[in-house]
Amino acid sequence: MLVQFYNVSKIYPNGVKALDDISLKIDRGEFLFLMGPSGAGKSTLVKMLFREELPTRGQIFLASRSIVRMKRGEVPRLRRNIGIVFQDFKLLENKTVYENIAFAMEVVNASSKEIKERVTEVINMVGLKGKEKSFPGELSGGEQQRVGIARALANRPLLLIADEPTGNLDIDTSNEIMELLFNINRTGTTVIMATHARELVKSAGKRVLMLEQGKIVADTPPGEIAL
């Protein structure tokens, strides 16, 4: 078991109840879609996994370690096991493709030899060979998201979290990005993806978790057609 949520609730200081008594288990190697309307609590749930938000009540475990009881100084180690892909890519505009990916390894203190090898490897994996020296502004949206995914993969995470990764992309590009995420999942990385895009989810045949008003309203196992 990679991820466990036990009776997790989150009430923000302004009184908004984002999550309401969520219990959830995710296995190693799973691919999980997190669906639901805006404000259903998808982002809150995802942010709890890398401890940007803490629950008001309940327990969360990642690889059997409590995220809730973790000390502030232990958070970096937790995050090094998680790769995050953002809707708006969050690339550094003044760094090249290569530097953006290397950045993720530099900040966790990897040696320059490791960085060189791994960056080349993940650039090939996401299909951006030849674009190493381009700046994000010179790339299409799909290419920018590939850089984002390569950066998330650089530190060989146990878990890849993608929060609306196709939200800013057209249908064809979205399908390409999905294909890439499925490939990554096939190599053994657990993937959690929050999304609005029903079409992508329908055709995928993966486990789907439906959230509404902070509660799980459906948990469809892989192979069954959700929605």
Next chain:
Amino acid sequence: MRPGSIIYFLREAFKSLSRNRLLSIATISTVAISILILGFAVLLTINAGALMNYLESDVEIVAFLDNDLTKSQITDIKQDLTAITGVKSVNFVSRERALAKLQEKYGGNEYNLKETLGKNPLPNSYEIKAEDPHNVPQIAVQVKKIDGIYKVNYGQGVVERLFKVTRWVRVVSMVFIVLLVFAAVFLIATTIRLAIFARRKEIYLMKLIGSTDWFIRWPFFIEGIFMGAAGGLIAILILAAGYGSLISHMDALFFLPLVTNPGILSNVYISLLVCGAVLGVLGTWISLNKFLDV
């Protein structure tokens, strides 16, 4: 910390300095102006302090002796005076010496005071210095009690007021400097906050990727130290040039004793430089913590 990281931190710090050139210049200027004002206040305070010491050290007690005392009685009085606690020195001034001094001071070569006055009207006296000039009034009271002394003079009234003024000047200048330091910290922190705000996305990303707070802080601290020291250096150059020319001009114009001791001045300048670097780090610390809380 690995040696590789130090190089990484230095490289990142100087990359960021040149990339955010305008903000770097703004920060350095802010530090320079703050340190310049602070340094000006410090020099002013030091000179005010030196002037106060100079004025206070001039305070002494003059005890006038009865005219009919014998030599041994005069010596006895000296012993009594020396026995008073807090007395630093006792110096006998004979009536002849007193007249000669007066002649020197007011008569010049045109008048012969002794001839004009017909006889020497001045008494023998003791000049008494206190270890701490502030104790002069209390010591004077005890001096007055000694037999054979008919009058004690220490600038009564004026001295008490002088001490009030010197204390006021010292307190006010200290308060002023403390306020200036606070203003400088605030000003520099605000400017640095702008520079950090421009890079908040980068900091957020670093945090989510799993870098430690210190890994993020170091390049910013190096930047802060560099900008603080650079600003401090500019301020010191301006200050030293300005004060130097003031010394050379004032020398001819005033009797005011300016502090020119190179030891004291270089201490002031070095302290200001360190102060600049510390302000740079402090400003970075204050501004950065908010952005690290992810």
